[in-house]
Amino acid sequence: MEFIGSLFGLIGGLGMFLYGMTVMSDGMQKAASSRMSKFLNLVTGNRVMAVVLGAAITALVQSSSATTVMVVGFVNAGILNLSQSVGIIMGANIGTTITAWMVSLTQVSSSSLAFLKPEFFAPLLVGVGAFRLLFGKKGKDDLVANFCIGVGFIFIGLEFMSDSVSPYADSPIFAKAFQVMGGNPILGILTGAVVTGIIQSSAASVSILQTLALSGAVPRAAGFYITLGQNIGTCVTAMLSSTGASRTAKRAAVIHLLFNVTGAILFGAIIFFLSLPMKSFFQGQLSPVEISLFHTIFNVSCTIVLFPFGDLLVNLSGTLVRESKQDKEDEENPNHYTEVEKNLIQHLDKRILESPAIAISATKAEVVNMARITAVNISHAMGILLEEKVEEIQEVYAREKIIDNMQKLLTDYLIHIGNLSLNENQKLEVTNMFNTITDVERAADHAENIAEQAQYAQDHDISFSEIGQDDLKKISNKVMESFEASIDAFENNDLDAVVRTAHLEDQVDEMEEDMRETHILRLSSGDCVPQAGVIFLDVISDLERISDHADNVAGYVKTMI
Structure with missing residues (x-):
């Protein structure tokens, strides 16, 4: 019964976390979307501004997947070209690190200052937001209320997940699984990618990893490899979204995948070779703050390293996504639409x-x-x-x-x-x-x-x-x-x-x-x-x-x- 109760708590906590992310991002997106069309005009011919825009949008909507899906749509609709989309995709990976830092706040405050921890204020935020929604003049359009409820549910969900996992932190199964993943980069990266692909939210999968790390169950090497895989797994949503879209839109989704896979291979190789002479460090316990720091360093470094090769990514996507027979047939035999x-x-x-x-x-x-x-x-x-x-x-x-x-x-x-x-x-x-x-x-x-x-x-x-x-x-x-x-x-x-x-x-x-x-x-x-x-x-x-x-x-x- 104790195990079932913990499982229910984990599922419920994950549900509250995802719901909180959705409510908060909806509210933030409402506030930001009215200006987004103006911001898009800034990216024309300026990839640096595109990176900044991608990071800003993702930080607001709290989902790199949502940003990338929007980019696929913009490219398919002709609002953006592939060259412009590269910068926004790179920036989206930077913007998604904000969520990890929010989760890290649960560890920053010491136990003697528990009242400063986010989960301490979370119920109050939910209450304030609910009262504003129910009795405020703006009703469902109250952006402050949506933001408060979203943030509150995020930290309440994290607390539920943490409480559910902590009793099993010392379990031999966890220790053995992370030990194997720590010594096998491919398995660690694959695990992060699969979990993120199933959940379709890198923010949620990173938060689960941080929850496990909070309980002291994650070695550094395994956590780093899983984090690399999570960045690859977040591409699943965009790849699915590009199904049925134009060839150009499919290429935008492939650019996202190429960017994250290339970054994961580079960093995976670096971590693997560094872990050989520094075994004690990489076998040590990983903290949520270290995950946030690594997540940020990885995404910022990948953007800096791959930024000059943006046009190469565009060309490579064209090689990988070839013109299909259906595309040629549509051109030769147009349908009833003008x-x-x-x-x-x-x-x-x-x-x-x-x-x-x-x-x-x-x-x-x-x-x-x-x-x-x-x-x-x-x-x-x-x-x-x-x-x-x-x-x-x-x-x-x-x-x-x-x-x-x-x-x-x-x-x-x-x-x-x-x-x-x-x-x-x-x-x-x-x-x-x-x-x-x-x-x-x-x-x-x-x-x-x-x-x-x-x-x-x-x-x-x-x-x-x-x-x-x-x-x-x-x-x-x-x-x-x-x-x-x-x-x-x-x-x-x-x-x-x-x-x-x-x-x-x-x-x-x-x-x-x-x-x-x-x-x-x-x-x-x-x-x-x-x-x-x-x-x-x-x-x-x-x-x-x-x-x-x-x-x-x-x-x-x-x-x-």
Whole structure:
């Protein structure tokens, strides 16, 4: 029963630790992700800044795996290139050392100063965080509450694990196992890699090792080898994430693996040869602080040593990840998606959802792209009507089909974003994008209606009078100006463009009303044939509705400013 109780305590402690890491990283990521898109611009052509960014992001989200998965997504979406990703991957390994130092705090304070130990304050942190969540104004969006609860659970979980393992610290099984791993670098590294790969968290596996070290059960050589393996094991998440991604994204995951494997081989060889003349040191007991120190030295040293060889890693990844037959077949036999839709699917990579702010930014860029395509279709449809180029009408229909598909793809992706942990501003932005997509698609429907009217006029040999054509040109130009202004407003959160769109929409309304009245007068006087009159009235109605949708889009932007 005692063994079962200890096992339950170990599992429960690990569960609380992982849950605490998740809650804390979610809160930190919320705070950081809104600035992450700005930070990404700094890494362009500057690998040093990329390393700093990778370390900072990982320190905030407390997971090098999460950072690397995001990098794979960014590369797949075309936000980063492989050269830029190398620096962020290197930095991610440095940032992950923060967790190990947090765990080491449990040993820093002496027993006489127990009240300074993190686990002493952990229950208080959980209580403060819980009360803020339950009774605070911000509710689930309270970042301080999430941070307090996360940190509290991390140290409570560590205490559970430590209490569960300590009775077995002197067990011959532990001693023998670590003795074997201490004398066999390959076995030690493999053990660390497998455990980390199964848990899919290097932070958790390092913490388990530190918990065992706290009980005095880990020799230095074995602990060092296991730590090297843990860095390799953390690559599993990124490798799994790259499945089904583009060849470039797979290469980013391979770069992560190459970096950690190379570092492990170098350090493993150094430790092995040093352990021969320094047996007493490497057979001595390893402390949690020494694990943190070694973890930090290893990752920082690997980055310094391998930094100049970043381009070599990129080239080597290209050799290892060759173009598959499927890639060649896709190029030779493209599927039913157009190039525009393929780019959209690639840019809205689900791995980017690890960072809501980046996902929102990428989606917004594609919504703008959809609106620009719609603007082209409106202009093209009017050109066909006025210039009687009906042979081009199929281009409008094809473009309309693309817009419809874009709406579906964007809506599906926004649903995924909506299910993420978002702050209030991000929730409003997602809602506004849902509405904007709907209005843009409806504006595109009106462009299709205009094209159909042009087809009808051609089939029935109907033409407009010179005055009618002039009126259609005037109102269509004004509508295009209004629609373009709404796109600018949406893209740049531009209040001046919002005001300009509203002003233009009022002008379109007045023009539509005046043209409708004067056209009816022309019909009455016989200056215009009835069939042409019906088409004219339908077209100006479609144009007025497009302007209304443009005004709606600008109105959504107004709520964000």
